[in-house]
Amino acid sequence: MTDVGAPATLSKSQQAYHWLKGQIANQQLTPGRRLVLGSIAAELGMSVVPVREAIRQLEAEGLVTYERNVGAHVSMVDENRYRASMQALSLIEAAATAMAARELTAGDLRRAREVNERMYAQLVDADPFDPHAFTALNQQFHAILYRRCPNARLVELVEAEWARLGNMRDSIFTFVPDRAGTSVAEHEEILGLIERGAPIDDIEQQLRLHRAGTLQAFLSRTLSEHATEGGTA
Amino acid sequence: MTDVGAPATLSKSQQAYHWLKGQIANQQLTPGRRLVLGSIAAELGMSVVPVREAIRQLEAEGLVTYERNVGAHVSMVDENRYRASMQALSLIEAAATAMAARELTAGDLRRAREVNERMYAQLVDADPFDPHAFTALNQQFHAILYRRCPNARLVELVEAEWARLGNMRDSIFTFVPDRAGTSVAEHEEILGLIERGAPIDDIEQQLRLHRAGTLQAFLSRTLSEHATEGGTA
DNA sequence: GGCCGGCGCATCGTATACGATCGTGGTCAC
DNA sequence: GTGACCACGATCGTATACGATGCGCCGGCC
Incomplete structure (x- = not known):
């Protein structure tokens, strides 16, 4: 739990979304890198549910790819x-x-x-x-x-x-x-x-x-x- | 509506996603119509979580719009x-x-x-x-x-x-x-x-x-x- | 009579819990 | 030695539960 308290402006899903997007843009998360829900959730101090939603959004944008029952990874830019x-x-x-x-x-x-x-x-x-x-x-x-x-x-x-x-x-x-x-x-x-x-x-x-x-x-x-x-x- | 049972091919999120998309395409759900998570979940015989994800995807595609703590509605096509x-x-x-x-x-x-x-x-x-x-x-x-x-x-x-x-x-x-x-x-x-x-x-x-x-x-x-x-x- | 504040309901947001599925390594039979 | 089978761990998928937020109604006060 890092800074809970004031969800004044951004929902956790959106926090996760922006965080992930930033990490990808910064090359902190490089293409091919697996995105494990639990780990990310822990990192951000939230549960997995918001993270899942964030990843779905990113998937829709094509930034990550998803495989059923396997997980997400940063899209490979072949x-x-x-x-x-x-x-x-x-x-x-x-x-x-x-x-x-x-x-x-x-x-x-x-x-x-x-x-x-x-x-x-x-x-x-x-x-x-x-x-x-x-x-x-x-x-x-x-x-x-x-x-x-x-x-x-x-x-x-x-x-x-x-x-x-x-x-x-x-x-x-x-x-x-x-x-x-x-x-x-x-x-x-x-x-x-x-x-x-x-x-x-x-x-x-x-x-x-x-x-x-x-x-x-x-x-x-x-x-x-x-x-x-x-x-x- | 209620054919749970064999998640052989499609996850519930995806079921919900396709169902919603179809409903919108068929005009069953007309622009402006509110999408209440609970109701949809009940209709499809699943819990709200998959429905939320489906709606997020649709939001990313622009088919529905979302407002924090208020809910989703089918996008108005002005x-x-x-x-x-x-x-x-x-x-x-x-x-x-x-x-x-x-x-x-x-x-x-x-x-x-x-x-x-x-x-x-x-x-x-x-x-x-x-x-x-x-x-x-x-x-x-x-x-x-x-x-x-x-x-x-x-x-x-x-x-x-x-x-x-x-x-x-x-x-x-x-x-x-x-x-x-x-x-x-x-x-x-x-x-x-x-x-x-x-x-x-x-x-x-x-x-x-x-x-x-x-x-x-x-x-x-x-x-x-x-x-x-x-x-x- | 009209405006303001508090109460309650509907709905969303997130956490936690548990079953399902996939990948992996070890073991056994051939 | 090789292949298939089985058991285990990791991770995902979904349900349920509970707290938070917004909205509308009702009563009191001016």
Whole structure:
């Protein structure tokens, strides 16, 4: 029993949910790791019931997988699933960003460019290139661009998918640092398109290509499987 | 309701989950309806715990909403959310179908055309036009076309979104029967594109237009709000 | 007559308890 | 030596029990 007392805001199920999600994001719980209800419950000072519920939620999100009478484990991000998710994300995010393009304010664009410049700075200054920080900035950049999408559901889907990829996304630039430079350049190009009021379709297309490029770089580094055509790009 | 006994294949949580999902799809449980744990548990002949888990899952899918210490109710499908979901679906499904186009067998196309012909038959023969049956066929038609999508995640997303729209999709053709004829014609056109080996992008575009048309018809019937541009179509 | 505070019911949230199932290691027969 | 069977421990699945919370009703006070 750690800090019972004031369940003022969050139910234990939700506590467990957020805790687990955090642990997974932080790589404290790595893919494949078994999640034993009893242990987690003990760790969090609660009974197993809330933990079960939390795990069900995470299962629905695809972060953990469950096997009857066996238990849960953090989802393995096998190459295929990762690629599929990434591709799906690129499609959805491209659409969301395209739809958001006309809604962006000057401030949004300024902030996006600012972030991109920080990415550039990272790229040239940071002596030990920090992929984690770089990826965080990358996410921030894209988030600014799609957030204004008038279709709230799309934004939800984008963010769910992003969560699903989870920590894996951290590792992209770890493996393909060369891609980072290209990304920054492409970001600038995207901003240009938006500012010039380019056709929505062009913006979407550009986004897809951008993502497909990143994915391709990642994949070619790992293994050259039969690549299922990066999107319809 | 009460066939306990052989938990051979499905855990009670899953039974509850599927039962609820079915009830919602069948309109037995209409949007806004309160879901009381105890009652459901009694109805299904189980205790509340599995029901809770089932509801959590449904919540994660967006089919029900939950409020702490108050309970769950079937999600209200307000106009906005519906439109957003439909638009998202159209985007994702268009992409999935486009990616599946090259994978379709002659048999697939034949079956799709068969379904479309049955839709046409419904349209001209069925004296009291049955929107429910028609919509079921519509779903079947599209399912055949996107199922072969090599990206499993996209298929998952499409089907999740479809579930999310739930019964609501049933009502589309209830309200806009005129749209039905157009749909059948557009279906044929889509099949033609696929058969001719049209560019993937064209197929995707066509799908988006098809969906956008349906959505537009639905929306214009209900109320003419500020329409947020049907996709990037 | 209308507003405010307390009581009780309905329902949820969580803990605990117990039966069911799976995985594993040891033993026996072949 | 190898394979199958059995017994055991670990863990899950569900039921039941009890405390906590929110909501509506009723009576008192202004």
